[in-house]
Amino acid sequence: MxxxxxxxxxxxxxxxxxxxxxxxxxxxxxxxxxxxxxxxxxxxxxxxxxxxxxxxxxxxxxxxxxxxxxxxxxxxxxxxxPASILEANTDKTYLRDLGVPTVPTHWSSRDLPHWSEYVVKPAVSAGARDTVRTSDRQRARELAEALEAAGRTPMVQPYLDMVESEGETSLLYFNRRFSHAVRRNPMLAPGMSAADLPRASLRTPAPDQVELAEKVLAGITGPLLYARVDLVRLADGSPVVIELELTEPYLFLSYEPGAPASLAGALRELL
CATH class of the missing domain: 3.40.50.880 (Class I glutamine amidotransferase (GATase) domain)
Structure with a gap:
């Protein structure tokens, strides 16, 4: 066996x-x-x-x-x-190299854009750890400076209101085949806590979301047993990548009855 x-x-x-x-x-x-x-x-x-x-x-x-x-x-x-994929994917600077639309990101504490709200986080993080939402531009700059002082690369992004209305859409792929998609709870919305995560609901992704997710995966070489592509929509309605999860993503296996078997089948194929 x-x-x-x-x-x-x-x-x-x-x-x-x-x-x-x-x-x-x-x-x-x-x-x-x-x-x-x-x-x-x-x-x-x-x-x-x-x-x-x-x-x-x-x-x-x-x-x-x-x-x-x-x-x-x-x-x-x-x-x-594979290890090469893990190395690239565990530092979110990979977003700069995807070649597809991503959430606007400023990679420094200097010359911050003027946005109504900011999300500041380190490029190496998971589960919203060390992530702060603020409407204070000076506070955002100080947070980014603190990350730089600690030898970490800051990511400064605008907070997208569409995350609370439209929600984040996560598309799950096993051996590059689409399995299912979910609408995820907004992690930084008021009143949310770690106890609320990772709660979600099944969602049928729109054609433009599927097109973007598959374009992202097409740019990744090597075997992919699992992949989760997290998308949000900008104010103009266009989908963008917020994260590409290829290391240790939660796969929402209990949300789609056939998902565990699909994952097992993908593993069998790759072996």
Whole structure:
């Protein structure tokens, strides 16, 4: 039987509620899956037919260690997604190189644009960590300066009201095939908290959203077991990419009944 590792992290609060769904679907597809902590030095990764990167949600505090681990794993077995993709995708400066419309982003504390509201965050982050929304331009500049002083690249973006009305649309792909899409809760809306996330609802994406998502993925070389393309609309209605999640995205497997089996089927194909 094919044996694959499900790479996770020390998760005392059991936040990864997709693990059991995924592993059950793998078993149905003839793949034995075992959850392993990525940072566990006792794991023999060469004993697996493949290692699937999933809930490695603590990597942002130790990115270089994580990438070294990924390269090491890839030297002894198959890694999905590949280390080169993880390296590029764990620093959001990748947005500058996608070649498609993205959320307007200013990458410095200097010469900030004049926007009614700002979102300031570091280029290496996840789950809105260290992300601040403010209408004070001076405050936005100071936040960006603080990130630079800490050796981090700041991202300064306009807050888009469409996130609260239209919402973010996340399109999920397994082995580059569309699986499902969801409308995600706005993470920075008033009254929202971590307890509200990642709640969402199924959504049928519009043709222009599908076209943009597939154009993004067409520009990524190499195997992609999973990909999540997060889109928002600008005030003029045009869709833009807010994030491309290729490292450890929440896949909303419980929202679409066929999604776990689709993920397992994609894994079987890539093996």
């Amino acid at each position: 094919t044996i694959c590792a499900y790479a996770t992290f020390a998760d005392p609060d059991n936040n990864d509620n997709e693990r059991d769904l995924a592993l059950a679907a793998w078993r149905e597809a003839g793949i034995e899956g075992r959850a392993e902590r990525w940072e566990d030095p006792g794991v023999d990764w060469s004993g697996y037919d493949a290692v699937v990167v999933r809930s490695v949600w603590d990597y942002i505090d130790r990115r270089e260690e994580f990438l070294a681990w990924a390269r090491g794993v890839e030297s002894v077995t198959r890694l999905l997604n």
